[in-house]
Amino acid sequence: MFAGCGENIDPNEPQGFIQAKGSDTMVNAIQMVSEEFMKEYPHIFIAVTGGGSGVGIASLINKTCDVATASREMKPKEIEIANQHGVHPREIVVAFDGVAVIVNKNNPVDKLTLEDLHNIFTGKATNWKQFGGKNLHIVTLSREVSSGTHMYFKEEVIQLGKKDSKEEFSKETLLLTSSQAIVEEVAGNEEAIGYLGMGYLSDRTKALRIAKSGEAYPPTIENVLQKTYPLSRGLYAYTDGEPEGVVKRFIDFTLSPAGQRQFIETGFVPARTSPVEAGAQSHTGGMIAR
């Protein structure tokens, strides 16, 4: 049927097309995984797009992608809607991540508690002076509502983990369309505070140490693995039913050492650790802790 290509493909060689859509936090890591994957399986093509975890989950339900990537778990309501549409999501944890809170490098504040973050992002605290900083207004930056990181942050910080909480992000909060836009604004604005996945940390911004109760920890790979960093979470891939065929190959590859290495290289925490990876981990961890 596809003889038009003029190339003789070994019929036993796997071929196909995979659409992976969702989390912006994960998009760079997934892109690198799929590039490695396509080196190994040159006849399987993978299209990786971002847009936010909500976008991925919605496309899985609307059957417009094969793999939905998400930086949050699917909500029971979403699973219910999926079932109504004849989609049965299967969850796979592919990596771990810490949600880092970043400020401008000239901001003297370098640690906050979850309570402080709650007060800042709900608009109850509006001046950096209250946290030992300069006498400056606080500009809160958030991702758009389609972002899994937005959803995670809302549950853990705005609602402080209470399911029935009616707290909302302050209306003054800027909703930016990408993690990169948050980096740009924080790097140039001394009053700004924003949050994003660890993969977007760089030396252009400063990551705060965060305390739940007691000691404050920086977002490093070790602290996420040991769950001492309070804003630690899983990164997920969802498929419709058990993955099979080329999708199964892709998921297996993602969880293999070669796939997991891409997560380490983009600044995330691997879901599966082997002795070899443990060495690489502490190396990257050291770099981020800086």
Next chain:
Amino acid sequence: MKRLWRRISEPIIELCIRLSGIVVVIFVFLIFLFLLRYSLSLFRHSPLGRFLFGHQWLPISDPPQFGVIPLLLGSVLVTFWAVVICVPLGVGSAMFIAEVAPKAIKNVLKSFVEILAAIPSVVLGFLGIIWLGPVLRDTFHLSTGMCGLTGSLLLAFMALPTIISISEDALTGVPRSYREAAFGLGATRWQTLWRVILPSASPGIVAAVMLGIGRVVGETMVVLMVTGNAPVIPTSILQPLRTLTATIAGEMGETVGGSEHYYALFAVGLVLFVITFIINLIADLFLRRARK
């Protein structure tokens, strides 16, 4: 033979042209019906009043709030300031190009205006994030450069080509005899331009302005990138705000077909459609008057 062919072919061609005209009208009508049908589905879940007069837009909260007021005011405010900036600039440039500039400069300017129209909005948005936003923040001592004014300035820039080219056409269209009569009565060049040519071209200029406004209201990428998208009821152009278009673009990807949020975005689209429809209608009325 030739004559026979012509007798057959002409009605066919005429029919084709008439059909394509009708098809466009049908499409617009179908789009309207489609928007209306999906929007009405929202009002089955939450009452129309809560949508039109609600002052909170919290689409993922439980229960969600779909109040269009903050978004509508955001769009109105950004558009208002964009118009304040681009209309004098646009009409002024058109007057210069049509009446004052020597031929060589005129041609250069005209091609530059055309190039201006060719800059993709995402490029302007990027410039807004990395350059214009920080400049405005430092100039006005703001907390953040991601505010309504950044959006207004970029939108004004985008509406300029539309306003300049259509106004220029209107000005050039003023009959030569008007000019000659004015000069004959001893009017200076400025008096002729200001008192004779501008008033006679005014319906065309108003149409140009309305089409420019239509462009500004509907523009999405730039406002999504630079206005900060905070769903507050804006009180000043120097604060972050959220527009109708940015809301649809920012949220449409994550809605599941058939959910309340999905229908709410269609309702926002309907509001936008009605606004641009009214603006274009006004522009059309003025253009028609200009032709008389």
